[in-house]
Amino acid sequence: MSTYVYGITSRSHPALPEGMTGVGEPARPVRVLTAGDLAAVVSDAPEDLRPKRRDLLAHQNVLAEAGAGGCVLPMRFGSVATDDDAVVQVLTERADHYAERLRELDGKVEYNVKATHVEEAVLHLVMAENTEARALAEANRRAGGGSYDDKIRLGELVAHLVKAKESDDAEQVRDLLAPAATAVSVGPESTGWLLNVSYLVPRDSAERFLASVEEVRQSHPHLDLRVHGPLPPYSFVDPGPAQPAGTTTGADAGAR
Amino acid sequence: MTVVPAQQTGGGGGSSGLYDVLELVLDRGLVIDAFVRVSLVGIEILKIDVRVVVASVDTYLRFAEACNRLDLEAGPRKSPGLPEIVGEVTEKGARGKSKGALSGAAQTISDAFNQARQEGETESRPRARKAPSRSKEEQE
Numbered sequence: 001m002s003t004y005v006y007g008i009t010s011r012s013h014p015a016l017p018e019g020m021t022g023v024g025e026p027a028r029p030v031r032v033l034t035a036g037d038l039a040a041v042v043s044d045a046p047e048d049l050r051p052k053r054r055d056l057l058a059h060q061n062v063l064a065e066a067g068a069g070g071c072v073l074p075m076r077f078g079s080v081a082t083d084d085d086a087v088v089q090v091l092t093e094r095a096d097h098y099a100e101r102l103r104e105l106d107g108k109v110e111y112n113v114k115a116t117h118v119e120e121a122v123l124h125l126v127m128a129e130n131t132e133a134r135a136l137a138e139a140n141r142r143a144g145g146g147s148y149d150d151k152i153r154l155g156e157l158v159a160h161l162v163k164a165k166e167s168d169d170a171e172q173v174r175d176l177l178a179p180a181a182t183a184v185s186v187g188p189e190s191t192g193w194l195l196n197v198s199y200l201v202p203r204d205s206a207e208r209f210l211a212s213v214e215e216v217r218q219s220h221p222h223l224d225l226r227v228h229g230p231l232p233p234y235s236f237v238d239p240g241p242a243q244p245a246g247t248t249t250g251a252d253a254g255a256r
Numbered sequence: 257m258t259v260v261p262a263q264q265t266g267g268g269g270g271s272s273g274l275y276d277v278l279e280l281v282l283d284r285g286l287v288i289d290a291f292v293r294v295s296l297v298g299i300e301i302l303k304i305d306v307r308v309v310v311a312s313v314d315t316y317l318r319f320a321e322a323c324n325r326l327d328l329e330a331g332p333r334k335s336p337g338l339p340e341i342v343g344e345v346t347e348k349g350a351r352g353k354s355k356g357a358l359s360g361a362a363q364t365i366s367d368a369f370n371q372a373r374q375e376g377e378t379e380s381r382p383r384a385r386k387a388p389s390r391s392k393e394e395q396e
Contacts, residue, residue, distance in 0.1 A: 145324060155317055
């Protein structure tokens with residue numbers, strides 16, 4: 001029976017989530033394996049594990065639970081070892097490395113911030129700032145919407161202006177929030193958001209960080225800021241010390 | 257064991273809020289070479305391909321229409337006095353329902369994401385290109 005791994009933590013972790021359930025259908029019971037000073041939060045791996053929403057959520061829930069009581073190094077979703085012994089072996093072989101990461105991340109949590117523009121608000125802003133766009137829109141409106149080409153001309157200009165604003169806003173927000181964090185990790189770009197940044201924040205200064213977020217919400221009302229946390233430090237765990245480049249499975253490639 | 261509310265999530269909610277977190281679960285976290293990872297075919301592709309929406313004719317037309325409506329709403333107080341109006345509308349907009357300006361893509365992604373999940377049993381085809389056009393229909 002192969003073993004699904006949720007995360008690695010210290011053996012002395014006060015609240016390991018024994019008794020809760022994890023991935024699979026039916027959900028597999030979560031267990032804890034120990035080796036030296038370290039522990040791994042695991043369950044049996046379902047045979048047909050796929051990245052379904054309920055399984056992703058189960059992974060996140062187990063880590064959130066474990067992370068609430070102390071530092072956990074979260075595994076990326078879908079990490080499966082051949083058996084329990086293989087997990088114990090990894091913990092043993094790389095004990096120093098994981099112990100160091102746990103010390104480094106102790107007392108710190110991740111906050112992920114994603115931002116999108118509020119469409120109407122940002123359109124008003126770019127129209128107010130750009131006379132050409134305003135003139136084109138005005139002309140189109142007088143012409144009952146304008147010809148196809150007129151619309152394309154206006155739309156292209158506005159899209160360009162909005163895109164520029166996205167970059168400006170992303171940079172501003174990233175820098176405004178950084179001082180309240182210990183470390184910053186910029187996530188993959190996507191059109192789903194104009195900003196996707198994770199901040200490593202000491203637990204005891206989380207309020208200060210959230211206050212900074214609130215200030216940005218006030219100063220940038222044309223942005224929709226979505227803040228998620230405290231999360232296990234997904235973006236701040238290093239790859240294992242013995243991991244040569246390019247050995248991860250093909251599925252990782254898209255994330256780079 | 258005690259159940260501690262481990263996570264507070266602000267300013268999001270709904271399916272895009274969920275996606276915001278799941279993106280981290282899928283793309284980040286510790287990878288150990290001694291372990292294998294389940295195949296995530298059909299998930300990552302979605303995120304990359306939604307980019308194509310940005311520089312499309314459809315996007316331009318949508319923006320043009322939006323600007324048209326925008327001016328109508330602003331009514332007689334348009335152009336010269338616009339900055340004041342911006343303030344008002346901005347506040348209203350920020351509190352209200354919001355959507356990514358360039359494509360509403362947060363929705364697009366989570367729709368596509370849900371779809372991929374539902375169809376996860378069958379081997380996933382590179383279906384991402386369908387997602388943007390589907391979402392456009394929804395918006396219109």
